[in-house]
Amino acid sequence: MSDQPFASARRRVALLVHTSTAWCREILAGVAEEASHTGGWDCWIEQRGALENLVLPESWQGEGTICRLNNEELYRQIERRGLPAVNTSWLAEHSTTVCNVVSDETATGRVAAEYFIARGWKNFAYIGKPQSMPYLDRCCPTYVETIQRAGFTTHQRSIQSGSGAVLNQAEMRDIIDWLIEIPKPIATLVWTTTMGYELTKLCHQIGLRVPEDLAILAIELEPLVSALAPVPIAYIDQAPRRIGIEAAKLLNRLMDGNPPPSEPTLVSPRGIAERMSVNAMLVEDDLIQAALAFIRELVNQPITANDVAAATKVPRKTLERQFTTQVGKSVTAVIRQTKLEYAQHLLRETRLATQEIAERTGFHHVETFFRFFKREVGLTPNEYRHG
Structure with missing residues (x-):
């Protein structure tokens, strides 16, 4: 066996992204997550504030960069070196020199x-x-x-x-x-x-x-x-973490020698x-206000439009007519929307298990919750949480 040290295949990448904001730190977390799936990168990074210009150090030698392209000098540096580069900021236009991966x-x-x-x-x-x-x-x-x-x-x-x-x-x-x-x-x-x-x-x-x-x-x-x-x-x-993941995927493809895409990669927002x-739904009618409050308060229960009608002491048809006129949706649609938004909040902001989230949004069976969420969002709860 050779006594030569094992040669690392880790790529050298400059991360020219500010570190002072939650937005940029989430992007960097996504980059780190994706890089770890391909053996890891040797990253060059400095602590920088949101208003500081980012530049490549003259002495640094590497294979690519993920950046927040916020000044002309950085663009010229990337262009002179011929580095594969991915920008994650709205401040720059997509080009074949520096490709954009940004939120839509x-x-x-x-x-x-x-x-x-x-x-x-x-x-x-x-x-x-x-x-x-x-x-x-x-x-x-x-x-x-x-x-x-x-x-x-x-x-x-x-x-x-x-x-x-x-x-x-x-x-x-x-x-x-x-x-x-x-x-x-x-x-x-x-x-x-x-x-x-x-x-x-x-x-x-x-x-x-x-x-x-x-x-x-x-x-x-x-x-x-x-x-x-x-x-x-x-x-x-x-979804800044998803932006970081997609930026790292694209940079890997560029460093592999693939041609840059002609269009930017746009990452869709995940919601509010x-x-x-x-925290207000603006309606003037006391009946609708009471119905909406009932739906919010019992988001953890499997309530129906009939339950809302009974709670507000009005016929179901009357309640539906008022909802259609003033809210623009049926009672059942508002119940679904309220449950979905609460589930999305719990998936984004907590580490609760999916079973617990299903129970907190009024689903007795996690399978039913999965089908509901996939139908409404187009993703499974786990895909949404990690997206």
């Missing part, structure tokens, strides 16, 4: 609009990216168009701050004036969780209730900021991570 922006806007519309909101708002950010916002058009098709309009607002983080005094005054002016109650989609955090403080300052007067949903994932807000901020689950900032 247009689907994100549509999911947000459909979520609000399904809950009976009639007024809508959007606070978009900072004006100074060099980026084409593709979420806003889909959000506005989906709302418009439902017969409503959107009140739009943008901010000047370069980072979109903390509002300055002039911006606070402008946003307060805007909040006072727009019709209420209103459902609001914001670019970042931090913007949602700022909004909750301003609403408290001028006596608006969240979510009763102003519901807030963030595009960007940042659970810590959400938890620190006066009212925890809901956000769209854009519900928090108190959106």
Whole structure:
């Protein structure tokens, strides 16, 4: 037997992704998960903040990179070295030099609009990216168009701050004036969780209730900021771990010599991570409010539309007619939706076994829960949890 050391086949990959946000850390976790399935990578990575430019060190020699392409110099470095490269940020366009694996922006806007519309909101708002950010916002058009098709309009607002983080005094005054002016109650989609955090403080300052007067949903994932807000901020689950997994898969193919794809890889959002900032379905009718409260309170029971009718003391036909008019869905459809959203929440946010989740959503048999979930989502509960 040779006494030479065993030669490692581990690939050398630079991970040029910020480490200061939950979004980027989830992407890196997905990269690590996928890399481990192919023998592991030798990764070069530095701790970097969200506003820092990322660059390849001149002395580093490797075979590929997964990056958040946020500056021209990094693009030029990748191009000069001829490295296979995958970008995970909306800030750059897909190309054959740097391929994009990103969340689906247009689907994100549509999911947000459909979520609000399904809950009976009639007024809508959007606070978009900072004006100074060099980026084409593709979420806003889909959000506005989906709302418009439902017969409503959107009140739009943008901010000047370069980072979109903390509002300055002039911006606070402008946003307060805007909040006072727009019709209420209103459902609001914001670019970042931090913007949602700022909004909750301003609403408290001028006596608006969240979510009763102003519901807030963030595009960007940042659970810590959400938890620190006066009212925890809901956000769209854009599956950043799945983005990391798909980015690593693509980089492996590129390093194997396969041609780059002509189109970006788009990862669909998984749904809404519900928090108190959106925890309201807007209906004016007392009967419907009572019925919805009954459905939410008994989400862990196998209730039917007849049970809801009995609890509200009205004939089933009357209840169905009211639901169709004011909610746009049948009683049974709302029961299914409530159970599905609660199951998705438990799969995303807890480590409960699938059997336990089935019981907590009113299914006596886990097989029935599996069939229900697969029919509604197109994935098994386990596929959804690990997606």
